[in-house]
Amino acid sequence: AQSVTQPDIHITVSEGASLELRCNYSYGATPYLFWYVQSPGQGLQLLLKYFSGDTLVQGIKGFEAEFKRSQSSFNLRKPSVHWSDAAEYFCAVGDLNFGNEKLTFGTGTRLTIIP
């Protein structure tokens, strides 16, 4: 079965600094990978997704992620964070097997931005 590991429960970054959130996946074939963001009291919003092709994918709000098959990773990055980026971030992997067509989410990384 597929799984996702987000090793960092909580990260604190200064406003304007760069950000990298880690995600490692386990899946037997080429994975479909996602990053979602959840602001307090809100549902999850899709930031970006990787299906195939270019391993560097661009998303909304200035985020990008890089798929590295050799490391089974799909880390999320942003060159300069804004206070509004404070939220919880979830990595997810999609299962393509019939009858199991769902996303499996990691446990999330809470991002705190300090002035």
Place this chain on the structure above:
Amino acid sequence: DAGVIQSPRHEVTEMGQEVTLRCKPISGHDYLFWYRQTMMRGLELLIYFNNNVPIDDSGMPEDRFSAKMPNASFSTLKIQPSEPRDSAVYFCASSLGPGWIGYTFGSGTRLTVV
């Protein structure tokens, strides 16, 4: 497009009462998913439907939980009787195709059972 609509946003109920959560998926989306989010367990898939048919309900915690999708535009998640450990945020999500293409989530229902 109004997105995935869930109601109510907040529900406070007493232990033993029946609770019904509602979801309206995006029109044309033929997959619907119910998730539960807690601090301890994170996001858990409870059940998902394809074309109104339940496909996988292995995540439904026990017989007290039931879900229906009587038509393409409406689904319910019912808990009867409710217990304090059911307190969580319940999310509904829908997708245009199989879930692995990505979902659109609703804003969730925060359930508190006292």
